[in-house]
Amino acid sequence: MKNHYLFIALFSTIFLFTQCSEDLSVEPTSPNHNGLKVDMTSIYRGVYLDSLKYIVGDQGKENSVLQWCQYNNFTTVTCYDLYTLLATSAGYPKVAAFIRKAREQYGITTVTACMGSASAFSGMINTYNNSRTDSVERFNYSNLELEWWNKAATYKKYLSELQGIKAWGDAKTPRIPTETYIGWFQNPTGQELTQATGIVNNTDRVLVHAYQTIPTFNYMKSRLQWLGKAAMAQNKVQKVVFLFSAEPSFSFNYFVNNSFDQTFLKVLSEYEAASFTGKDNLEIIGYQIFAQSEGRAARPLMIQ
Template identity: 25%
Template sequence: MNSNRLLFILILLCCINLYGSDRTLYVDNFSNILGNPGKEDKLLLFAKRNNFKTLILYQLNKVDKRWSLTDASKNGILAEFISKAKTKYSVQNIGASGESATFFTNRIDPYNNTRTKSSEKFDIYNLEFEYWSKNASGDDGYYCENYLRDNNLACTRTGSFQYFVNNLKELNSLSSKNKHNIKVEAYLAYFSKEEMKVINELCDRVIIHGFGKNPKTAMNSATKSLKLIMNLNSSIKTSILLSTRMNHMGYWFKHNSLGKSESLLFKEMNGKSLELRKQLNLDGFSYQTYSYLEKAISYYSYSQN
């Protein structure tokens, strides 16, 4: 084996290890997982085997309806799950996802304050409010009806972005007042340079969507957003989000491992611009969501055996 080929393999292995250690998994259908030991352990074993260090939980509003998150006598079931993930399954961070800071103020932050052990607390407040959506923010849209008008904001992208920013500021306020170290992050798909300048000051991490059915198309989709961040000379942590639905990258993952996929994404990134890799504070890859990815990887594992 010649020296150049050996060097390439060593670099590739380092890249796989780098990204593999920073995987984030969005967990859907969580209200039907919590409280079922078999489903909980299946999720956490999947996370451990595939080196997911961060879990972002959806459906916490439904969890709250079953086990009040603000009542220490009832929210122990969630605390036990979070503790088990951190202490037994090598998960380092648990995040709560919501579309409004009000939910964090009224439910998630009070939950954290009822727990005395850091191993039982949320570490990330993840805002998922798609302010760029014309349908959601326009007249009669979901955001317009439920958030913008009630806050005297215009049902436009400008009004929706202002609501998004106001929510990030509120999450930062919650984080600063909490003794537990809480990071604030946001999901982003489409944004302008001016919008990113504002977001950059309010988030510890942004999760940038790469739309596509394979590493090449996913990275093509994410490149514009990544370059906007790079051109700000920002040190903000940046994770690249991959959808694992069958009409996105789900079919790809039925036939390719996470390690191979991430190495190809890294190769595509270098192909776009080596400076892109050097100047971004990349925080690995995020996968949305658990139920789709678990099925795809199970198929892949079965096919390999």
């Protein structure tokens, strides 16, 4: 997910304020719900904030990205670059100010820390959160990004990290929930249910990617089936987020002509039409976009 930064420079001028007939008070899309009974005012909408080490502390850049988030009704932001921003306590004030601004001025309710290990949460994130006397400046969700399917770790190692993050979050007051992003059930293959079971047992929600030029439910179906079966065995309803990529090799061109909401509704309608074991044990709560740099380039904010 991280090999995309060269792309940012190609579209940097798009982020300048441009005259257009749209008004910020109007929602960016009025999607056709395709006959679905969906309350679009309450769905989960999230976005990964990449390049934060270049944004946090620069008021103009902060306002630009947060204004775009607000316009697209994102209420969750998932933060990268925290290893750099929180390397020392010197970075704490500007991170705290950014989080406070996001919440108090731009409608962000969940600020998720994205890290690759349990020790990063029990160490770096814990130390930062404990330094803030006001909870509005703290991270309130944990996201594990450790691509075991791409051999960034073994599944056993991945699960150990996930369990550690859950244990850390469960011990906090208030509790900090845990989520994870998944690609494929492999490395090794043939253990799909075992891998899904470990994930369902240790997460509050799961981000499942549909990294295609045109996102479809069918691309995610097998992974959702395994998650549903695992949730059914645990008598649990697993919250799931559809994860779309705005990278050029995936859905960038599609997003130029289709809003994020429209894309979600398209895939959701395909999901609703399908039947598979474990479906009743899944709850599709919304969607997430990877990442803000490509998302803003594909669907730039235009203001009067």
